Amino acid sequence: MTEELSVLVVEDEPLSRDELVHLLRGVPGVGQVEAAPDAVSALKLLRHREFDAAFLDIGMPGLDGMELAAVLSRLARPPAVVFVTASQQHAVDAFGIGAVDYLLKPASAGRVRQALERVHRARAAPVPRAAAPPEPAGDLAVLKVESEGRTRYVRREQVRFVEAHGDHVRLDTREGRFLVRMPLSALERGWSQAGFLRVHRGYLLALRAVEDLRTDAVGQLVAHTAGGDVPVSRRHARQLKEQLFAAARDGRIGGVRR
Structure with missing residues (x-):
C-alpha cells in the first residue's frame, strides 16, 4: 500500500467500535480513522470531509448499515464500503449493493488488512462515467x-x-x-x-x-x-x-x- 487511507467506522457497540478503530490504526498505510456510533453521526462527519473507506456495522438502530451504504453510494465521491457484522445472513445483499468486503465479528487484524487491500484495489479501478439522469418529462x-x-x-x-x-x-x-x-x-x-x-x-x-x-x-x-x-x-x-x-x-x- 502506498497511499494513506482515511477510514470511517460506524458501529453502535462501543467495545466493537474501539477494537475496530484500534485494528485499523495498526495497519500501515492507514491515515486518519474516525468513528461514529450511528448513521446520523456518520452523515454529520461526511458533511465536512470525505473518506476513502467506510466500515459499517449492519445491525444498528435507526438507519441500518445496508440503508446507510445506499445513502453513501449517492455521494459525489462515495467511500468504499466494508461491512462488519456478527451474521453471515446479509452477505449476498452486501455484495449486491457494491461492498468490497464483508467481515465477521470479531474481525482479526489479518482480515482487516485484507479488506483494506481490497479498498485500495477498488479505488485504483477506473470509474465508469455515469449516464446523466433523465430530465422529468x-x-x-x-x-x-x-x-x-x-x-x-x-x-x-x-x-x-x-x-x-x-x-x-x-x-x-x-x-x-x-x-x-x-x-x-x-x-x-x-x-x-x-x-x-x-x-x-x-x-x-x-x-x-x-x-x-x-x-x-x-x-x-x-x-x-x-x-x-x-x-x-x-x-x-x-x-x-x-x-x-x-x-x-x-x-x-x-x-x-x-
Whole structure:
C-alpha cells in the first residue's frame, strides 16, 4: 500500500467500535480513522470531509448499515464500503449493493488488512462515467383533468400521492382528488426525477408530502400524508426510508406542504 487511507467506522457497540478503530490504526498505510456510533453521526462527519473507506456495522438502530451504504453510494465521491457484522445472513445483499468486503465479528487484524487491500484495489479501478439522469418529462409537469364537463390543470407539485385505478390514476391534492386516464407506470417514469417514488404496486408517493412513517393495526407500514395514509410494500420500504433520510439530510424536505 502506498497511499494513506482515511477510514470511517460506524458501529453502535462501543467495545466493537474501539477494537475496530484500534485494528485499523495498526495497519500501515492507514491515515486518519474516525468513528461514529450511528448513521446520523456518520452523515454529520461526511458533511465536512470525505473518506476513502467506510466500515459499517449492519445491525444498528435507526438507519441500518445496508440503508446507510445506499445513502453513501449517492455521494459525489462515495467511500468504499466494508461491512462488519456478527451474521453471515446479509452477505449476498452486501455484495449486491457494491461492498468490497464483508467481515465477521470479531474481525482479526489479518482480515482487516485484507479488506483494506481490497479498498485500495477498488479505488485504483477506473470509474465508469455515469449516464446523466433523465430530465422529468415536460409534458407530465402539468396534467389535464376532465371532470363533469369541466377542464382543469393539475401541476405536479400539487400532488401528494397517486393511486392506480384500473386504466386511470387518481391524483391526491389539497384541492381534491382527480382521475386521469393514464397508467401509473407512465407517471412513475416521468416523475421519478421530481421527488416521486413508487412505494406500492398501486401507489406513487411525493417524498415532500410524507409527514411520518407508521405501522397500522395489522402491521402494514404506511406513509402518513395530509391526504391520508399510503401503504408501503416490504420490497419498497428500504428505498423509501433511504430517500426520506437523504432528502431530510440535504434539506430538500422538512416542513410538510399541506
